Amino acid sequence: MTATTPAYAWLNGRLVPWDQCVVHARSQGAFWGANVFEGIRVYTGPGEGELSAFRVRDHLERLRRSMKSLHMEIDHTDDELARACDDLVLANDFGTDAHVCVVAYFGLGPNFDPLAHTTETGVHITSTPVPRSAAFAAGVSASISSWRRIGNDAMPPRIKTGANYHNSRLAQHEAVRNGFDTTLLLNARGTVAEAPGSCVVMVRDGELITPPGTSGVLEGITVDTVATLAREQLGIPLHRREIDRTELYVCDELFLCGTMSELLPITSVDRLPVGDGTPGALTRALQDHYTDAVRNRGAHPEWCTPVARAAGDGPTGAVRASEEALA
Ligand code: PMP
Numbered sequence: 001m002t003a004t005t006p007a008y009a010w011l012n013g014r015l016v017p018w019d020q021c022v023v024h025a026r027s028q029g030a031f032w033g034a035n036v037f038e039g040i041r042v043y044t045g046p047g048e049g050e051l052s053a054f055r056v057r058d059h060l061e062r063l064r065r066s067m068k069s070l071h072m073e074i075d076h077t078d079d080e081l082a083r084a085c086d087d088l089v090l091a092n093d094f095g096t097d098a099h100v101c102v103v104a105y106f107g108l109g110p111n112f113d114p115l116a117h118t119t120e121t122g123v124h125i126t127s128t129p130v131p132r133s134a135a136f137a138a139g140v141s142a143s144i145s146s147w148r149r150i151g152n153d154a155m156p157p158r159i160k161t162g163a164n165y166h167n168s169r170l171a172q173h174e175a176v177r178n179g180f181d182t183t184l185l186l187n188a189r190g191t192v193a194e195a196p197g198s199c200v201v202m203v204r205d206g207e208l209i210t211p212p213g214t215s216g217v218l219e220g221i222t223v224d225t226v227a228t229l230a231r232e233q234l235g236i237p238l239h240r241r242e243i244d245r246t247e248l249y250v251c252d253e254l255f256l257c258g259t260m261s262e263l264l265p266i267t268s269v270d271r272l273p274v275g276d277g278t279p280g281a282l283t284r285a286l287q288d289h290y291t292d293a294v295r296n297r298g299a300h301p302e303w304c305t306p307v308a309r310a311a312g313d314g315p316t317g318a319v320r321a322s323e324e325a326l327a
Contacts, residue, residue, distance in 0.1 A: 008091045010084045010125035013076070015091055021124055029105025029122075032114045033163030036066035037103040039259050042089050042127070042307055044097055045295040051089060051307035053100070054259075054294045056082055058221050060102075062160065067104060069159045074104045074121050084125055086307045094129035099260060101126050103162070132262065136287065139265035139279050140181035140256070142195070144245055145171040149185035149193035149216040157193070157216050168196035182256070184248065184269070187216035192243040198258030199223040200266075202243055202251045203282050212240040222257040225303070229289040232299065234282075253280030262294075263287045 009021030028034035038059040042051055060078040067074065076084070085100050092098070107120030150157055150167045157164060167185075175183035184200060187193040193216035194200055201210045201223065208230055213219050227238035248254060254266040254274045263286055265279035274280075279287075289298065296304035 004129055006092045006094070006126070006128060008088060009127075010088045010123075012122045012124070013084075015087060018126075021126060023105060023122060023124065024108060026112050026114075027105060027107050027122075028109055028114050028118065029103070029107070029162070033161065033166070034070075034114070035103050035105035035162045036063060036070060036072065036160055037101055037162060038063045038160065040085065040100045040102065041130070041259050041262075041294065042085075042098040042100060043294045043296075043304075044095075046297050052296050052304035053082075053085060053089075053307055055221050055225070055303050056085065056305050058224075059259075062219070062221065063102060063104065066159045066161060069156070070161070072104060072106065072121060073119065074123055076123055081123070081125075082305070083310065085127075087310070088125055088127050089307050090309060092127055092129075094127075096129045096131050098127045099130040130260065133264065135181065135264050136262060137279070139267035141268045141271075142254075142266045143175045143178060143180040143183045144248070144270055145174060145183040145185045147171045147174065147185060149187045151188050151216050152214070157218050158213070160218060165196075172196040182266075185216075186245060189242070190245070191215060192245065192248065193217050194220075195256050195258075195261075198256035198261045198264070200243075201226060201238070201255055201257060202247065203253035203280060204247065204251045206236070206282075208236055208238045208282070209243060210238060210240055211243055215242060220257060222259055222262070225290065225293060226257055226263065226286055228300070229286060229293060229298075233289045234285060236282075248274075251275075253283045255279075255283045255286075263290050 006018050008015045009018050011021050023030050040056050040059045042053045102125050104123050109116040109118035147170050171183050171185050182195055185193045192211055199220040230236045230238055248269045249272050252275050256264040265283045267277050292298040
């Protein structure tokens with residue numbers, strides 16, 4: 001247990017104490033990673049005491065697409081899941097930015113067979129306090145992984161399932177053992193795919209470039225936000241085309257983008273400095289626009305959903321509901 005252990009989690013329809021958010025060890029979700037999930041950020045602001053969830057509906061839509069690909073159905077609507085996220089965040093009351101994980105998992109299945117077809121599913125939601133990383137300003141070092149990114153013909157990265165993160169884990173742990181902060185994976189063709197948990201964007205000769213959705217990447221929501229901000233705020237389009245490994249050695253700027261990592265400058269690749277080895281001007285400008293967008297000070301208020309108590313709840317409604325759940 002750490003000091004920051006959250007008080008509550010959400011499991012199959014109700015708030016529960018964190019320690020009681022458990023699924024059976026032999027469920028297909030826990031045993032084989034047969035689940036789909038989304039990570040969503042909740043930001044403080046724009047006003048004192050206000051909270052908003054960033055692009056929560058887009059995350060829930062992607063969750064549905066992942067579920068569809070796995071022939072998975074759950075007992076909850078998107079409205080219920082969004083409400084559950086709000087209740088959980090309000091109950092935990094972290095007082096800082098939070099990260100919310102919504103996981104839909106397959107249950108035990110017939111005969112405890114991890115491969116058996118089952119319609120038994122459940123959903124758990126957890127949230128943790130996650131303030132902005134110090135690397136947002138300082139940047140990170142990256143290697144090129146010796147591991148290849150999984151491909152659409154075997155483990156489709158477009159489906160955001162826990163099982164895919166075995167590949168991410170192998171790559172990330174190798175990089176950290178070798179003294180890097182993170183790593184970039186190439187796909188089976190040898191072109192750049194993505195980082196273990198983020199998309200990657202390169203700046204070359206003033207152009208913004210990211211690998212296409214067919215390069216072995218998750219279809220990122222943050223990279224879509226970056227594309228919109230770059231076009232609208234800076235008049236620069238984001239091109240989607242394959243990127244060679246050696247382009248990373250000679251590019252001007254490079255950054256990761258993901259819900260958790262936000263926009264993280266990559267300051268070196270394979271120990272070669274990116275540009276002058278410090279976060280570049282375009283990266284910093286996009287970071288500023290991103291900060292305005294997520295804190296609901298930007299041109300897209302529709303991206304920010306206020307985290308609100310359910311209608312009829314008093315000021316302590318969510319906490320009261322959770323206390324009832326504990327009773
Ligand atoms: N790729 C992978 C493998 C990821 O896990 C993530 C994080 N969800 C991303 C890319 C970035 O996606 P998003 O911007 O939608 O968070």
